[in-house]
Amino acid sequence: MKRRRLPPLIFRFPFNKAIHQPHLENFFNSIRGTAKLNCPADEAFSSEYIIHKANEALSARRTLDLNPAEMEAI
Numbered sequence: 001m002k003r004r005r006l007p008p009l010i011f012r013f014p015f016n017k018a019i020h021q022p023h024l025e026n027f028f029n030s031i032r033g034t035a036k037l038n039c040p041a042d043e044a045f046s047s048e049y050i051i052h053k054a055n056e057a058l059s060a061r062r063t064l065d066l067n068p069a070e071m072e073a074i
Helices: 021-032 041-059
Strands: none
Touching: none
């Protein structure tokens, strides 16, 4: 069975751009020094940690063991 390719998601409000475009623009503009990051790196790490661990557990087909100390950015 051939998979049907879906069009990229577009924000309807307040953006009329592809779903990751505002994030990428903010990131590159912050590197250029023309903007501040919308999300500081330490907060981003802590919020994304569990998602990456869940993906790891799914790939390995095992249960998830979380250590709260690992969720804090150094």
